Amino acid sequence: MELLKQQWLLPEISYQERHQQLAALGKALFFDSNLSIDFSTSCATCHKPDQAWADGQATATGLKNKTLRRATPSIINTAYSLTFMWDGRSPSLEHQALMPIFNPEEMGLNADLLVKRIEQNPSYSELFDAAFDSNDITIHKVGLAIAEFERTIVSRNTRFDRWLKGDKNAMTLEEREGFRLFLDGQKSGCINCHNPPNFTDHGFHNIGLAKLEGQSADLGRFNQTPLNIMKGAFKTPSLRGTPLTAPYFHNGSANTLEEVVDHYQDGILAKENLSPSLINITLSQEDKSKLVAFLKTLQ
Ligand code: HEC
Ligand code: HEC
The missing domain is CATH 1.10.760.10 (Cytochrome c-like domain)
Incomplete structure (x- = not known):
């Protein structure tokens, strides 16, 4: 048994627990405005929980109050979507999650800065460890965790x-x-x-x-x-x-x-x-x- 576990043939924790820990990390990242160049903007700045995860504006407002071209869509039930963005240019929630972070008009970071900003907040160490059995921070893991959190935002009891x-x-x-x-x-x-x-x-x-x-x-x-x-x-x-x-x-x-x-x-x-x-x-x-x-x- 121990040998199988060591070789990753059996997970240490159940898939349900793994999902919850990934989503908990993703939630922290989703609401963290330190993940924008001027510390002003998180995902939730535009995808507001109390506005069905959209923003109530005709089109989104980006960094430095710039009016962007398209409306912020709700992210409810994107767990079931096949493509992402109004033009479907992103193939997965994992891929999509990094786009606004690296978009100079939305959050404006680059890969190095993203990892640095996360490292600066010690509470992430535990969240990464719980989600990935390692507190090593990579942008790939950021995408995985945010996507897993978004999959918890579902509507099926209207x-x-x-x-x-x-x-x-x-x-x-x-x-x-x-x-x-x-x-x-x-x-x-x-x-x-x-x-x-x-x-x-x-x-x-x-x-x-x-x-x-x-x-x-x-x-x-x-x-x-x-x-x-x-x-x-x-x-x-x-x-x-x-x-x-x-x-x-x-x-x-x-x-x-x-x-x-x-x-x-x-x-x-x-x-x-x-x-x-x-x-x-x-x-x-x-x-x-x-x-x-x-x-x-x-x-
Ligand atoms: C030909 C396919 C098609 C038909 C028919 C259609 N829709 Fe749509 N609907 C769309 C598309 C595509 C959009 C997004 C268009 C855009 O923003 O350019 C949309 C957008 C909407 C939106 C806005 C959602 C948002 O988040 O902005 C609502 C509400 C809506 N449709 C309701 C309806 C209703 C009610 C009908 C019937 C009267 C209808 N649609 C018929 C394809 C369709
Ligand atoms: C400045 C406002 C803004 C911020 C910040 C922002 N978004 Fe968005 N989001 C948008 C807009 C606008 C679109 C549509 C863009 C397009 O279609 O070109 C979008 C699209 C999306 C979509 C696709 C939804 C669909 O139905 O196709 C997802 C998922 C999403 N955002 C998640 C996120 C996540 C995760 C973050 C943080 C990492 C984030 N957004 C940050 C405004 C924002």
């Missing part, structure tokens, strides 16, 4: 989920009618891209958002996949947590969920390279309210 599991009172009649509309491929078309339970198809679509005044066009997924249909296409976001994450869309151009629905009905102005999964919709005011009422159960 009113919608409780209704789905059989609690008839968890949703009102209006909300249930809204869900039926949501599922209707002819009437709303939402289901074409936002598939339950996570309300995404993991795909990329151009949904006809107009270019904002004074901004150059954001080509989105086209930078990764240079096909015309990917020009202006962005990742279908999960709608979990959405009631708390206004403004909406990658450029923050819709202020409310009502404005989002209005966009799909009347706002599709940019007609080039539109997703073939979009349909023309003509919802009554009442239907729109029902749809929005349903979306608000996803919190």
